Amino acid sequence: MYIYEVVFKEKGKGYFFQSHDSQIPNQAHVIVETERGLQYGKIINKIDQSKLKISLNELKSILRVSTLKDDEQFLKNCKDADSALKNAKKLAAELNLEMRFLDASFTFDRKQLLFNFYAEERIDFRELARKLAGIYKTRIELRQIGARDKAEQIGGIGICGRKLCCSSSLQHLESVTMNMAKNQNLALNPSKINGACGRLLCCLQYEDEEYIRCSYGLPSVGDKITTIYGEGQVMSVDILNRRYKVLVDEEIKEIVLEDEKIS
Secondary structure, three states: OEEEEEEOOOOOOOEEEEEOOOOOOOOOEEEEEEOOEEEEEEEEEEEOHHHOOOOHHHOEEEEEEOOHHHHHHHHHHHHHHHHHHHHHHHHHHHOOOOOEEEEEEEOOOOOEEEEEEEOOOOOOOHHHHHHHHHHHOOEEEEEEOOHHHHHHHHOOEOOOOOEOHHHHOOOOOOOOOHHHHHHOOOOOOHHHHEOOOOOEOOHHHHHHHHHHHHOOOOOOOOOEEEEOOEEEEEEEEEOOOOEEEEEEOOEEEEEEOOOOOOO
């Protein structure tokens, strides 16, 4: 059995599937079995089975490499989903529902129609779901997503001047905590540590391990310590360069830690 990673949209999350075929190339489109029904996806990687952390029994199967007929069906589904999205927006406005729709998608076999939307508060969308089900004669799922998921789908430019990580490079949105900002000695100013989504910057998470490593042996700002210049108080710390400044007898002294093995 061979394991492949499949995505269902560009820069989307990858999911693992198994197949008896060992020669499916990267970027090939395939039809796969999922809990929601049949889906049309794209191979992005072949996985070494020995590195897989889940049981093969938990994996669904790749049914086939897509055919021309499959490709045509997928394009039709996309076109119909765009039309359904416009109808959903119109119906939501008629029902006075404060919700912002982001996208809509049919499963490949059209057994389910999924809408992703963003709203500040919880929305009672039961009446909307009934109306949509009456039009499209399939199972309707309305999924309210968070601010970070919204930013991932819409995209934008971060405070660094580059495209948002969540919409350009990150495949998995990990948990980000305030402790990560504290580990980097950042001022806890929302305008400095929050991203375009209004939540903590994703980059705090993937830089955290290096900051923890480099902070080994460094004092904290405000600590009173004894140095080669005498006793003083730590005024600032440069974690990545492993240096800090101390106020000793009303003079600022900079101390650089000797290169040493840090873990």
